[in-house]
Amino acid sequence: xxxxxxxxxxxxxxxxxxxxxxxxxxxxxxGSSFFRGELTFTxxxxxxxxxxxxxxxxxxxxxxxxxxxxxxxxxxxxxAPMEVVVHLTSVSKNTRLRLKVMLAEGQSLPxxxxxxxxxxxxxxxxxxxxxxxxxxxxxxxxLLTTEDFEGFPLRKDFPLQxxxxxxxxxxxxxxx
Amino acid sequence: MGGxxxxxxxxGAEAVHRPTLEELKERKIRTRQRVHEGQETITVSMxxxxxxxxxxxxAVVDLDGEIIVRTRPGIGNLHRGVEKLAEQxxxxxxxxxxxxxxxVASFAMNHGYCEAVEKLMGVEVPRRARYIRTIAHELVxxxxxxxxxxxxxxxxxxxxxxxxxxRDREYILDLFEMVCGxxxxxxxxxxxxxxxxxxxxxxxxxxxxxxxxPKRFDEYERLITANRxxxxxxxxxxxxxxEDCNAWRITGPTLRSxxxxxxxxxDEPYAAYDEVDFEVAVEYNSDVYxxxxxxxxxxxxxxxxxxxxxxxxxxxxxxxxxxxxxxxxKKNVLRDSAAMIQDFMHVLRGPQVPKGEVYRAIEVPxxxxxxxxxxxxxxxxxxxxxxTPSFYHGQAVPPxxxxxxxxxxxxxxxxxxxxxxxxDR
Numbered sequence: 001x002x003x004x005x006x007x008x009x010x011x012x013x014x015x016x017x018x019x020x021x022x023x024x025x026x027x028x029x030x031g032s033s034f035f036r037g038e039l040t041f042t043x044x045x046x047x048x049x050x051x052x053x054x055x056x057x058x059x060x061x062x063x064x065x066x067x068x069x070x071x072x073x074x075x076x077x078x079x080a081p082m083e084v085v086v087h088l089t090s091v092s093k094n095t096r097l098r099l100k101v102m103l104a105e106g107q108s109l110p111x112x113x114x115x116x117x118x119x120x121x122x123x124x125x126x127x128x129x130x131x132x133x134x135x136x137x138x139x140x141x142x143l144l145t146t147e148d149f150e151g152f153p154l155r156k157d158f159p160l161q162x163x164x165x166x167x168x169x170x171x172x173x174x175x176x
Numbered sequence: 177m178g179g180x181x182x183x184x185x186x187x188g189a190e191a192v193h194r195p196t197l198e199e200l201k202e203r204k205i206r207t208r209q210r211v212h213e214g215q216e217t218i219t220v221s222m223x224x225x226x227x228x229x230x231x232x233x234x235a236v237v238d239l240d241g242e243i244i245v246r247t248r249p250g251i252g253n254l255h256r257g258v259e260k261l262a263e264q265x266x267x268x269x270x271x272x273x274x275x276x277x278x279x280v281a282s283f284a285m286n287h288g289y290c291e292a293v294e295k296l297m298g299v300e301v302p303r304r305a306r307y308i309r310t311i312a313h314e315l316v317x318x319x320x321x322x323x324x325x326x327x328x329x330x331x332x333x334x335x336x337x338x339x340x341x342x343r344d345r346e347y348i349l350d351l352f353e354m355v356c357g358x359x360x361x362x363x364x365x366x367x368x369x370x371x372x373x374x375x376x377x378x379x380x381x382x383x384x385x386x387x388x389x390p391k392r393f394d395e396y397e398r399l400i401t402a403n404r405x406x407x408x409x410x411x412x413x414x415x416x417x418x419e420d421c422n423a424w425r426i427t428g429p430t431l432r433s434x435x436x437x438x439x440x441x442x443d444e445p446y447a448a449y450d451e452v453d454f455e456v457a458v459e460y461n462s463d464v465y466x467x468x469x470x471x472x473x474x475x476x477x478x479x480x481x482x483x484x485x486x487x488x489x490x491x492x493x494x495x496x497x498x499x500x501x502x503x504x505x506k507k508n509v510l511r512d513s514a515a516m517i518q519d520f521m522h523v524l525r526g527p528q529v530p531k532g533e534v535y536r537a538i539e540v541p542x543x544x545x546x547x548x549x550x551x552x553x554x555x556x557x558x559x560x561x562x563x564t565p566s567f568y569h570g571q572a573v574p575p576x577x578x579x580x581x582x583x584x585x586x587x588x589x590x591x592x593x594x595x596x597x598x599x600d601r
Contacts, residue, residue, distance in 0.1 A: 035532045036295055064422040067537065067546055068563035087535055087546065087563070091422065091436065094443050098535060118425040121571045129259075144252040144600060153260055160264055 013095045014039045020060055025051060030102075040098040045109060048101050052115045055088055055097065063088035063097060069112065069122035071130035073155045080104050082132055086112070108133035129154035194435065194460045197417055204415040204462075208579030211245040220582070224253050230327060230589070231596030233570060235577070242581050247574040254600040262560035266526035267293050267367060268503060270560070275361035277564060278598035281320040283312045283352070284540035285598075286365035289562075291446050292536035292547035293367050297501045297529055303448075304492045305369035310448040311382065311485045312355070312364060314478040318389065319348040320541035320593075321471045321478075328468070328590040329400060332409055337399065344392050347385045354378055367527070368502035369495035383486050386479040393475055400468070410465040414576055414588035417462055424572035427565055428543030429474065430592050433459045433466040440539035452484045464591040500528040526555020542566055542593050566598035 010018065014034075021029065021041060030042040043051050055063040067087040074081050080102035088097045101109060111134040112119035123134045124143040131152040134140060142149060151163055195203065217238040224232035234250035258277065262270050274289045275282040287309055294301060301309075326341025349359040354375055356364040364370055400406050416426065418434040431438055439456040441449040457473035459466035496502045503522050504515035531553040537546035543565025550559040569592045576592070577585050 036298075036534050038533075038535060040533070065425055067425065067535075067544075068548065068561065070548065070559075070561045070563075072550065072559045085548070085561075087548065089537075091438050096535065096537075098533075116425070117423050117575075118568055118571065121567065142252075144255040146252075153257065156263075158260075160260060 010034055010039070011037070013093055014097075017061055017095060017097055020058060021051070021054075024054055038096065038098060040100060042100045042102065045101055045103065045107070048099075049110050049112065049115065051099060052086070052088075052112055055099075056115060061090065061095075061097075062092050063090045063095075065089045065091060066112065066116040066118055066122075067096070069119050069126065071126040071132050071154070073130055075156050077102075082107070082130060084109055084126065084132060103132060106133075108135050110135050111137040113137060128152070131155070197419065200415060200417045200434070200462050201419075203412065204417065207412045207415060209243045211240065211243060211579050213245070215240055215245070217245050222585075224250070230594055231599075233589075233594060233596055233599070235573060235585075235589070237577065237582065237585070239582060242583070244577045244580055244582060244585060247577045249570060249573050251570055251596065251600055254596045256601065258562065258601045259560055262557055264556065266522075266555045267529065267557065268522060268527065270557075271365065271367075272361070272363045274562075275363055276597060277562065277601060278320075278540065278542065278566065278595050279360055280323055280595050281316045281541045282358075282360060283316040283362045283364050284320075284538075285545070286363060287313055287447070288536070288538045288540060288545045289547055290365040290367050291538055292534055292549055295536045296532065296534045296549050296551055297367070297527065299368045299496055299498055299501050301369055301447075302493045302496055303490045305494045305496070306448040307485050307489050308370050308374060308494060309365060310452065311482050312352075312362075312370070313447065314481045314485075315348050315351060315382075316362075317478050317541045318475055319345050321475050322348070324471065324541075324590075324593050325396065325468070328587070329406070331586045331590040332406060337396075340396075344389065347389070351378070351382055351385060354381070366495060366503060368498055369493070371495075373494045379486055379489065382482065386482045386486075390476060390479050393472060397472060401472075407465065409584070410463070410468065410587060410591075411461075412463050412465075413580060413584045414464045414591060415462050416572070416576055420572075420575065424575065425568040426543070426572055426592070427568075428539070428541070428593070429457070429467055429470040430543070430569070432457055433470045434462040435460040440537060440544055444537070446538055448485060449481075451488070452481050454481050454484075464587055467591045502527075529553065529555065537563075540565065542595065542598065543569065562601060564598045564601060566594045566596070567601070570594050570596075570599045 025047060028044060028047055030044055033040045055061050067089045069086050072083040072085060082103040084101045086099040111123060121143055123137055124140060126132050127134060127140050128142045128145055129152055151158055217240050219238050221236045223234040232253035236248040237244050238246040258273055261273055271286055274285040277285045322341050322345045326338040329337040352362055353359050355378060356362050356372060418436050421431045421434055435458060437456045437458045442456055454477045457470045457477060459469045495505060499518050504518045508515035509519045529551045531551055533550040535546055535548045537544045545565055546563040548561040549557050552558040576588055
């Protein structure tokens with residue numbers, strides 16, 4: 001099927017990004033993929049902040065902006081079920097890059113608020129929705145849900161109707 | 177400034193001074209009071225039900241006299257768990273939910289979501305649908321900016337102007353009512369096109385609205401642009417330089433008021449934006465007044481875009497013929513067995529989606545909205561994330577307020593255009 005956005009080969013601007021990241025971090029990067037014109041790198045936890053800083057400060061890359069930071073949960077992946085996905089945008093070069101960090105259950109990630117202050121709420125949201133800890137975050141408290149909320153609602157094992165109140169009573173079946 | 181301008185373009189007549197980033201930083205420091213931590217402060221809670229807070233945004237501010245020392249924002253009062261809901265429904269079913277994000281500009285939200293899904297599926301949208309989407313998106317931008325303008329000016333104390341703006345917004349809502357039956361929650365975009373074709377007589381009516389609105393904008397500018405009170409109050413407050421904007425992910429008109437011509441309609445064209453001629457509205461002073469100017473320019477550009485689209489509106493289908501990904505035309509479902517089967521398959525089983533992940537950002541009226549979708553090959557997304565502009569704009573309120581007067585905070589908050597449905601999701 002021929003799609004309007006489909007590009008077979010990597011565009012020039014992303015080739016530069018690819019080359020520079022490969023050159024700087026080499027074998028330490030855990031993988032890369034290219035789908036629908038988007039470049040994705042999987043980054044080890046130890047290099048996470050270094051990669052972010054490198055992407056921001058290298059003039060060739062110039063990713064000035066953190067577009068979004070979010071979590072994801074893959075219950076099927078036993079050793080690393082949690083994931084943090086970061087989207088970077090370069091306003092001057094008009095390129096985008098996606099970075100992924102895979103985490104084990106309970107493993108924490110250093111905070112990106114020192115690199116981009118806009119990561120603050122994103123990280124708070126990721127923590128409250130997935131329970132991913134961000135080391136060094138200045139104010140890691142619940143943001144969108146209430147303070148007394150229990151559980152991490154965006155995990156796949158969290159029921160859609162919640163864990164308190166408003167549930168359909170199945171224990172009364174046949175009794176009334 | 178002062179004195180009545182002869183036409184709407186009062187600003188263009190002056191010699192435009194373009195301050196550099198250093199000058200802006202200097203100006204920012206000069207216009208703001210230095211706040212001293214540890215001094216005795218008074219805490220005032222503004223919101224979530226405060227007349228000057230747009231929606232249910234809470235800002236607890238610590239005041240040193242009239243100077244804001246610290247702001248603690250509180251959001252989440254409108255949180256509906258949209259991302260969790262998205263993981264429970266098919267790609268088609270999620271479209272009406274996106275309406276409830278930014279309910280002032282619902283179509284823009286539908287559009288952003290559909291663009292992302294189309295990118296994931298590789299659906300090609302017919303040319304007519306792309307034109308209709310462009311028209312609808314610009315109409316919604318007009319409606320959003322007009323509403324914003326009325327509320328923003330009301331923040332500065334002018335009550336009447338609010339009603340003027342509401343009256344003019346009605347014309348656009350009427351157009352939407354004609355085309356999709358809804359005034360606010362449009363749900364007009366579909367994966368692969370739009371839900372309905374433009375009705376009889378709509379093009380002419382739309383044309384008369386976009387011919388008429390610029391005259392209204394002239395009127396607005398006569399009332400506001402040179403208004404002495406607005407000038408005194410809105411100039412040189414809330415300065416946020418381009419560096420700050422990048423650090424805090426501020427996008428849209430606020431970013432363009434800092435002299436950066438970043439507009440996804442130009443930079444990553446979608447719909448029919450690469451086929452129309454328009455200018456990116458840019459201003460240079462990074463303050464509340466320039467954000468107003470950017471939006472005024474944008475409204476005029478929107479009218480221009482709509483006019484071009486109406487002139488060149490192509491014929492053809494308004495929904496893609498793509499049985500694997502797109503719903504069939506409703507009128508065919510009861511007449512054509514293939515279309516009926518297609519409808520059943522989509523409703524009962526959902527579309528066929530390749531495995532993969534995409535991030536698609538478009539320029540909605542408030543800024544850049546990015547939609548991130550992860551698909552595991554099933555009919556429902558594995559993960560859907562919406563990075564909405566208001567979320568980040570609401571986050572940037574503390575650094576924007578710091579050192580400003582309490583009375584100005586209301587105007588500054590209005591100028592970044594936060595809608596809480598968009599922010600809390």
